[in-house]
Amino acid sequence: MTPWISRLATAAMVMVATNNGIADAAYSIASTQDIKNTAADIAWDLLQYYKGNLTGQTPGILPGPPPAGDYYWWEAGAMWGTLIDYWKLTGDSSYNDLITQGMLWQVGPGKDYMPPNVTASLGNDDQGFWGMSAMLAAENNFPDPPEDKPQWLALAQAVFHTQASPDRHDDTCNGGLRWQIPWSNNGYNYKNSIANGCFFNLGARLARYTNNATYAEWAEKTWTWMRGVGLMDDKYNIYDGGHVEHNCTDINHAQFSYNNGVFLLGAAHMYNYTNGSDVWRSRLESLVDATLDIFFPNDTAYEVACEEHMSCTTDMLSFKGYVHRWMASATQVAPFIAPKVLPVLKNSAEAAVATCTGEANGRTCGFKWSQRVYDGSKGAGQQMNVLGAVSSLLIDQVKPPVTNMTGGTSKGDPNAGSNSDDFRDKYSPPTTGDKAGAGILTIVVLVSVIGTFGWMSTGV
Numbered sequence: 001m002t003p004w005i006s007r008l009a010t011a012a013m014v015m016v017a018t019n020n021g022i023a024d025a026a027y028s029i030a031s032t033q034d035i036k037n038t039a040a041d042i043a044w045d046l047l048q049y050y051k052g053n054l055t056g057q058t059p060g061i062l063p064g065p066p067p068a069g070d071y072y073w074w075e076a077g078a079m080w081g082t083l084i085d086y087w088k089l090t091g092d093s094s095y096n097d098l099i100t101q102g103m104l105w106q107v108g109p110g111k112d113y114m115p116p117n118v119t120a121s122l123g124n125d126d127q128g129f130w131g132m133s134a135m136l137a138a139e140n141n142f143p144d145p146p147e148d149k150p151q152w153l154a155l156a157q158a159v160f161h162t163q164a165s166p167d168r169h170d171d172t173c174n175g176g177l178r179w180q181i182p183w184s185n186n187g188y189n190y191k192n193s194i195a196n197g198c199f200f201n202l203g204a205r206l207a208r209y210t211n212n213a214t215y216a217e218w219a220e221k222t223w224t225w226m227r228g229v230g231l232m233d234d235k236y237n238i239y240d241g242g243h244v245e246h247n248c249t250d251i252n253h254a255q256f257s258y259n260n261g262v263f264l265l266g267a268a269h270m271y272n273y274t275n276g277s278d279v280w281r282s283r284l285e286s287l288v289d290a291t292l293d294i295f296f297p298n299d300t301a302y303e304v305a306c307e308e309h310m311s312c313t314t315d316m317l318s319f320k321g322y323v324h325r326w327m328a329s330a331t332q333v334a335p336f337i338a339p340k341v342l343p344v345l346k347n348s349a350e351a352a353v354a355t356c357t358g359e360a361n362g363r364t365c366g367f368k369w370s371q372r373v374y375d376g377s378k379g380a381g382q383q384m385n386v387l388g389a390v391s392s393l394l395i396d397q398v399k400p401p402v403t404n405m406t407g408g409t410s411k412g413d414p415n416a417g418s419n420s421d422d423f424r425d426k427y428s429p430p431t432t433g434d435k436a437g438a439g440i441l442t443i444v445v446l447v448s449v450i451g452t453f454g455w456m457s458t459g460v
């Protein structure tokens with residue numbers, strides 16, 4: 001077909017679709033080229049949610065945080081990681097400048113992903129998601145920023161080092177990181193799996209990348225803590241978290257797929273770093289089995305804690321994509337899991353694209369993948385999920401993540417993160433009046449959280 005005829009045909013198809021109110025067939029992912037074309041459309045639709053490069057808007061973030069817009073700060077950090085993987089997997093560099101601009105704008109004064117604008121909801125997990133995207137950039141030789149700007153590896157190290165600092169570790173619950181960073185934040189008294197999971201994941205990846213044992217020791221210690229405190233049980237179920245005033249014995253048993261994903265990819269890196277040790281092989285294998293069992297019924301990604309009744313928060317509506325990307329990436333550093341993992345991811349991706357027939361453009365992606373039809377749900381998370389699932393189908397066609405010894409070009413900094421804000425100087429301890437006020441705020445927030453999500457934790 002000539003381009004002219006092809007365009008006419010497309011226009012006719014669109015008209016038919018509009019007239020019937022029924023969309024065309026869903027996307028194809030039958031060939032490498034189909035996968036690339038499909039991923040390109042989904043990436044484009046995802047970026048329609050991003051306004052950060054428009055005049056007067058803040059680079060790097062999605063509209064938010066609530067109530068200013070739907071998205072918390074961390075989710076944009078996760079989006080840049082999704083787009084770095086998109087570039088790596090498809091070779092499409094259209095968004096690379098946008099990624100670099102956004103990721104550099106948000107580094108904050110300590111160059112450690114703690115920008116003052118987001119202090120009021122700054123968790124170790126929020127910071128961790130940006131750090132993991134910087135790590136991904138280093139591992140894939142994503143174009144290095146100009147020399148006078150912070151470098152990807154140094155940014156990942158800064159996030160890790162601030163989290164390894166003694167300020168962030170105490171003896172409650174026998175160790176571990178708290179959810180929130182500033183002590184005045186609601187949720188400072190909660191120690192949870194995702195905060196510790198991001199720290200573990202970064203430690204394992206920095207260990208493999210730099211071959212520096214200090215990072216691996218922290219990763220090992222975090223894994224041991226998770227098992228000891230019961231946030232990961234002996235069947236490899238990973239639970240949400242517990243409160244320090246109960247020594248973390250009041251475990252919230254909600255299970256979210258991103259917790260499994262973040263530990264799974266970290267465990268794969270530890271397996272690789274230890275040259276295939278039996279200990280990490282067995283941990284990884286068990287975690288893969290548990291993850292497929294809990295979160296992939298009928299070989300399709302399913303957010304078990306909230307999907308059935310669609311009680312997922314905006315955060316939770318983005319977890320499936322991370323799990324797909326992280327499991328796919330894990331097969332590159334622990335190839336022995338590939339035969340078990342990749343066929344499931346493929347089936348799940350097929351279900352995912354089958355939902356992309358929604359809204360006016362006939363291709364908006366939904367959330368309930370197992371139904372294989374558009375379910376009326378839309379957002380940046382839903383687009384990001386399907387983008388992660390589709391682009392990850394190309395994982396066996398791209399090079400594994402590099403290390404400092406195998407071609408990595410990103411410059412590190414052993415002192416990264418040492419100019420960080422420890423939140424001690426700026427905020428004097430609260431007076432009695434402030435405390436009473438803070439207590440009321442906590443109660444109001446707790447009531448609204450309980451009212452909205454019942455027993456479930458809000459996760460990130």
Ligand SMILES: *[C@@H]1O[C@H](CO)[C@@H](O)[C@H](O)[C@H]1NC(C)=O
Binds near residue numbers: 098
């Ligand atoms: C913002 O980025 C999008 C996606 O790359 C691009 O289409 C658009 O032209 C950019 N807008 C401006 C003002 O740079």
Ligand SMILES: *[C@@H]1O[C@H](CO)[C@@H](O)[C@H](O)[C@H]1NC(C)=O
Binds near residue numbers: 059107117
């Ligand atoms: C912080 O918020 C101000 C005001 O909205 C904005 O101009 C600035 O770019 C933001 N900084 C970051 C790092 O997002």
Ligand SMILES: *[C@@H]1O[C@H](CO)[C@@H](O)[C@H](O)[C@H]1NC(C)=O
Binds near residue numbers: 174229
């Ligand atoms: C808190 O729990 C840890 C296990 O996570 C246990 O070793 C420690 O003794 C407990 N501390 C108290 C005060 O109960």
Ligand SMILES: *[C@@H]1O[C@H](CO)[C@@H](O)[C@H](O)[C@H]1NC(C)=O
Binds near residue numbers: 273274275
């Ligand atoms: C893995 O093997 C390499 C090459 O033999 C060695 O240099 C390295 O120390 C080993 N790593 C570990 C954690 O044992």
Ligand SMILES: *[C@@H]1O[C@H](CO)[C@@H](O)[C@H](O)[C@H]1NC(C)=O
Binds near residue numbers: 276334401
């Ligand atoms: C570690 O990862 C590399 C890819 O970078 C892979 O070739 C190697 O087989 C992995 N090691 C093990 C023990 O699986």
Ligand SMILES: *[C@@H]1O[C@H](CO)[C@@H](O)[C@H](O)[C@H]1NC(C)=O
Binds near residue numbers: 297298302370
């Ligand atoms: C899995 O498939 C079975 C049989 O078709 C069905 O009953 C069940 O609801 C499916 N599970 C999910 C989570 O979709």
Ligand SMILES: *[C@@H]1O[C@H](CO)[C@@H](O)[C@H](O)[C@H]1NC(C)=O
Binds near residue numbers: 404405412
């Ligand atoms: C990475 O390798 C280079 C040489 O290729 C070396 O100069 C540098 O110190 C290494 N960095 C780390 C963190 O090991």
Ligand SMILES: *[C@@H]1O[C@H](CO)[C@@H](O)[C@H](O)[C@H]1NC(C)=O
Binds near residue numbers: 161212213215414
């Ligand atoms: C290993 O990493 C730790 C933490 O960043 C750092 O203090 C130490 O100097 C590093 N060791 C080497 C040999 O680079």
